[in-house]
Amino acid sequence: MEFITNSPEETEKIGAAIGKIIPAGTVLAYRGDLGAGKTAFTRGLARGLGIEDAVTSPTYTIVNEYPGKIPLFHFDMYRLSSSEDLFDIGWEDYLAVEWSERVDDVLEDALKVVIHRDPECDDGRRITIEGGEAYADLSL
Numbered sequence: 001m002e003f004i005t006n007s008p009e010e011t012e013k014i015g016a017a018i019g020k021i022i023p024a025g026t027v028l029a030y031r032g033d034l035g036a037g038k039t040a041f042t043r044g045l046a047r048g049l050g051i052e053d054a055v056t057s058p059t060y061t062i063v064n065e066y067p068g069k070i071p072l073f074h075f076d077m078y079r080l081s082s083s084e085d086l087f088d089i090g091w092e093d094y095l096a097v098e099w100s101e102r103v104d105d106v107l108e109d110a111l112k113v114v115i116h117r118d119p120e121c122d123d124g125r126r127i128t129i130e131g132g133e134a135y136a137d138l139s140l
């Protein structure tokens with residue numbers, strides 16, 4: 001699935017739509033440079049999951065936990081290379097992982113969320129979701 005967005009709000013909206021339909025235990029593995037919109041997407045994802053807390057970047061904390069009906073763990077692997085911490089969580093919890101390429105070996109079954117900037121437009125993003133064919137009827 002591929003989406004084009006032209007503002008952070010639009011990216012959040014895609015995240016929220018995904019959050020509404022993913023099953024418990026889904027792992028999202030993000031690819032995308034600094035400022036691509038991984039955290040913005042996760043902000044929407046949390047909203048879609050029914051989480052009301054404000055989502056902030058896990059860059060300095062490594063992981064942020066958001067309690068909800070099912071909790072969401074939001075990781076940033078930028079300065080880590082070990083995958084051990086990722087799995088200290090419950091099997092049905094949601095997991096959103098920024099800089100997931102650092103822990104690719106253990107994220108084979110993840111939904112891959114790839115975010116590219118549009119080189120011609122500052123606020124343009126192309127979001128590709130790989131492994132989400134089951135969500136083809138996603139209504140946005």
Ligand code: ADP
Pocket residue numbers: 005006007008009010011032033034035036037038039040041057098122123124125
């Ligand atoms: P990352 O987590 O990938 O480093 P952030 O989500 O923290 O990125 O930041 C994305 C930045 O890009 C924010 O400053 C946001 O306002 C800006 N932005 C501009 N257009 C978009 C868009 N279409 N989608 C997401 N973010 C956008």
Ligand code: MG
Pocket residue numbers: 038039057058098
């Ligand atoms: Mg981020």
